[in-house]
Amino acid sequence: MSKKHKKEHHEEHADETWLIPYADLLTLLLALFIVLYAMSSTDSKKFQDMSKAFNVAFNSGIGPLDKSSVISDGMMMEDSQNTRRHEDTKDMSKEDKAALMKKEQEDLEQLKKQVDKYIQANGLTTQLDTKLNQSQLTITISDSSLFAPGSAKVKPDSRKLAIEISNMLTKYNDYEVIVSGHTDNVPINNDEFESNWELSSMRAIRFMNIVLENKKLNPKNFSNIGYGEYRPIAGNDTPAGRSKNRRVEVSIIRKFTDASKVIEVSTTPSAASTSTATAPK
Structure with missing residues (x-):
């Protein structure tokens, strides 16, 4: 008796694994449209902040959400300065404003002369530089004269410089002072x-702290900011250029400005142009 072989019927199932990446794609598209909608309803300042944050991320590998607050802090500080200047002058007559601008110019020129005289007397022309323009008087200090490589501790023999600057500033105690730190673009990652x-x-904080040991100064007028590598004054493709970018700047901010005039005064050789130090940060 022959055996009857029954063929088993196997139901064919379509391969549905493609649904997973398809669903992911739809999710990403939805997220993209949400971001585009959010950007379309924001103001121009927020858009610029976002643009700068992404620029930092793409050029340095730093996440925009991690460091965008640093950029925003810098922009807020600049906006705050402009607001204060406007409030100081909006109710003044042209004659009063002109007189105050003249006095301010004389003050800053006198302070610059004092710093330049100190630089010349102490042979610091390759380490310090002063520049007076339409917005501020800036004292630029090479980092090699203040810090050991990779450190933010002010050298003991450099405290004298910070103390001398603080003594000069006591005669101009009603001006706003910003201490800013700058590095080259070589990444640092130590303990x-x-x-x-x-x-x-x-570095900006440590230097400012020494300046503010002078009790004649008003701490309310002082602030500090770190710009990292993002405000270079020279190229970072050579050791000499990187040396110029590593610096601390003390900026005495004008309270009155005349946009029609650009005042540029610099009598001491630029530390940035003469320094050839190649030590790392």
Whole structure:
């Protein structure tokens, strides 16, 4: 008796694994449209902040959400300065404003002369530079004269410079002073600092702290900021250029400005142009 073989019927199932990446794609598209909608309803300032944050991310590998606050802080500081200047002058007559602008110009020129005289007398022409323009008087100090490489601790023999600057500032105690730190673009990652942002910020703070040991100064007029590698004054493709970019700047901010005039005064050789130090941060 022959056996009857029954053929088993196997139901064919379509391969549906493609649904997973398809669903992911739809999710990403939805997120994209949400972001585009949000950007379309924001103001121009927020858009610029976002643009700068992404620019930092694409050029340095730093996440925009991690560091965009540093950029925003810098922009807020600049906006705050402009607001204060406007409020100081909006109710003044042209004659009063002109007199105050003349007095301010004389003050800043006198302070610059004092600093320049100190630079010349102490042979610091390759380490310090002064520049007076339409917005501020800036004292630029090479980092090699203040800090050891990769450190934010002010050298003991450099404290004298900070103290001397603080003594000069006591005669101009009603001006706003901003201390800013700058680095080159070589990444840093040691036990103390994870990035150039932290190094530049801490160097500015440490130098400012020494200046404010002078009790004749009003701490309310002082602030600090770290710009990391993002405000270079020279190229970072050579050791000499990187040396110029590593610096601390003390900026005495004008309260009155005349946009029609640009005042540029610099009598001392530029530390940036003469320094050839190649030491790292």
